[in-house]
Amino acid sequence: MSSALALLFRLRLRGYLRRLVRGGSYKRLVGAALGLVMVCVWVLPGIVASVSGVRADPERVRLVLPLMLLAFALLPLIITGGARPIVFMPAEVDFLFPAPFTRRQLLLYKVGVSLTAALITGFFFSLWLLRYSSFWLASYASCVLMLMLTQMLNMLVGMLRLRVEEGSSPRVRRLITGALLVAAAAVVWTAWGRYQASEASLTLVSVARDLRAIPGAAWLLAPLEPFARAFTAESLPELARWGGAALAIVLALLLLALGLDTNYLEAASVQSRKIYDNIRRARRGQYWTAATSARFGLPALPWLLGCGPFMWRQFTGLVRGLRGLLVMTVVSGFFVAMMLLSARPEAAEGPRAMAGLSLAVSAGVWLSIMLAMSLRYDFRGDLDQMDWIKSLPVPPWAIFVGQLAAPVLTISALQLVILGVTGWHVGWHPTMCWVAVAIPPVNFVMLALENVVFLLYPNRTGQAGAADLQHLGRQAMLLFGRLLVMLVFAVGIAVVAVPVYFLSGRSAEWTIAAGWLVLCAIGAAMVRAGVWALRSFDVSRDMPD
Amino acid sequence: MTQPHAPPALEVADFHKAYGPTVAVAGLSFALPPGEVLGLVGPNGAGKTTTMRALAGIIPPTRGTLRVCGFDVAADPVRAKGRLAYVPDDPRLFESLTVWEHLRFVAAAYRVAAFEAEGERLLARFELAPKRDALAGELSRGMRQKVAICCAYLHRPAAMMFDEPLTGLDPMGIRTIKETIRARAAEGVGFIISSHLLSLVEDLCTRLLILNQGRAVFHGGLDEARAAFADGLADASLEEVFFRATAPAAEPGP
Known part of the structure; x- marks a missing residue:
């Protein structure tokens, strides 16, 4: 190797190490410690075994x-x-x-x-x-x-x-x-x-x-x-x-x-x-679903109390990035198909419809998690446009709802299709109707939480370098926080639904209806939280590198 | 100072570059004598960057010969590249290296023995001395541009190419780069400056090469350009010349 290239190699290695150990703030140390814990959790089973x-x-x-x-x-x-x-x-x-x-x-x-x-x-x-x-x-x-x-x-x-x-x-x-x-x-x-x-x-x-x-x-x-x-x-x-x-x-x-x-x-x-x-797209959080062609467009949506223009913008971007979404769906579908193929059909047990429903719910949950991460047609994909978004003459609640509409409705539609296909294929079960009704608010609450956390602790997807323990730890902390809030929400729903179950003479319909209402109330509360987070977002201070 | 029989700083003969059916540059020929400053202008997609990247040895020509100080870029790339400096549009630096470490690496790459004094002088000239030990990732767009320019000047090349050199620079930076280009050209360095800022080209360049759709529309002095495209009006602006030269009806020139 040339001596100059050897020098570059040494300088870059030193720079890399400098980056790993830079700073010494409390937050960074906690992040690094958590990152280290995550790495340990990953490798520990292998060592213990x-x-x-x-x-x-x-x-x-x-x-x-x-x-x-x-x-x-x-x-x-x-x-x-x-x-x-x-x-x-x-x-x-x-x-x-x-x-x-x-x-x-x-x-x-x-x-x-x-x-x-x-x-x-x-x-x-x-x-x-x-x-x-x-x-x-x-x-x-x-x-x-x-x-x-x-x-x-x-x-x-x-x-x-x-x-x-x-x-x-x-x-x-x-x-x-x-x-x-x-x-x-x-x-x-x-x-x-x-x-x-x-x-x-x-x-x-x-x-x-x-x-x-x-x-x-x-x-x-x-x-x-x-x-x-x-x-x-x-x-x-x-x-x-x-x-x-x-x-x-x-x-x-x-x-x-x-x-x-x-x-x-x-x-x-x-x-x-x-x-x-790709790095620039990934920094916007749109590696897979970035617009690839302007061939497709959507007609303008009505004002809808201010939500319409935001919904139109996000849906247009989503439609133009469909190719990446399709590739992702096909690749994921391949793995799901492999999982299904690996189990012989006669291995299935229990009532056919309930087994199908379990499968649909599993696929739906998996889809929610995966798409919620990758379909960043909300605030997460608009980090570089935050100053522009905040300057628009639209009420903050309408901005928040309009920004979230595209991923919420897309994920919900896909989940409803899965549920419909399952029902058609294995037979209908009454619970499927309740699941269908619950899908949009659940997705809204999940994505609203995701966006509120993002507005409070913004970060770029491609920000971390290899073995960046601080970034890893921070992500783990935020994930843990989100799971904790979701747990609180679940407990809140249970606190209302369980008494209703017993008071209504163990009626599933009343119980689910009560749970659904609480879910909608949580959704409304999340809009309030979103408005507060949006107002708190200071573009001069909160923009990550 | 220019040697009496020195080969052209840069020489391009019958340069073609095609990407499948798309022709980026077709039959381009020109020579840049030492000490000349050539303004390379043309609309977007005219083939300016392709030509400079081929001269820098980054992309091979589909046909034709490119030489730096007499050395064929394809046959003898190391010697050709050793005499050239290329600053691309939006230069990207090594994020984890400091400003000084960039200079240190460039000095090693071009075998500059004692670069420290020249490095310090360049940093001071471009007002980068306070950022000497800052990481490239922490610099603004204009500062990154200045670092790339300092790196380009460090090994005292015989030919230099700048692609949109003023992007992001502050007024002081603009003045400094103009002064340094003039000074180096006086020492015999041949420059190619590609820019859409026609005032910069008019201000600095001694020769002009206008490209349009991969072909040379004009190559010569600024006065010759005025004579060819602005009815010889001595006070005609380069902007006027440019629009007339790149208008759809304009025929390829010499």
């Missing part, structure tokens, strides 16, 4: 790990289409690309950065996965090697793609892509056929076993076996043997990438610009 002798069967780990590693390595390639040979940060593009460095020097610098990140990240992964390994060193060394493998593979595929693009016509490129897709489809189809023919449930072990019987998939998994062997090594010599083999594979990939010496600067520069745009 390992210390107490609970260990996964090494044979099963060896069977499954290459498949997991393949998925881990392929995922970024599938998402980016191999279009990110090496990811350079915007500052690196501006300072390093016009500077007198060779492409190989820059490549080695990035590998050095990746290795440092892998050495840090690998430590946490090694503790988390300790129960699957024989001893910590094997877990750590393998985790670092596996992380580097995914980096090198991603880099090499990206460079090969650039090479192919340089020397071939679009038709040839389409043919190659088509051939790869056909090969992948053939493997999936064969594996699916084997699953259908077998009596076993669809589990990772069964998939890993089936794939090894398919030639194409077996070849893909073979180079990953040394990583699994190193991870499950029983002794140091065994670790040295398999770890050495895994290291050789990583180094071979690096040498191939260096040998190709593809002109990646333009592609990396374009990708850097995209990353920069």
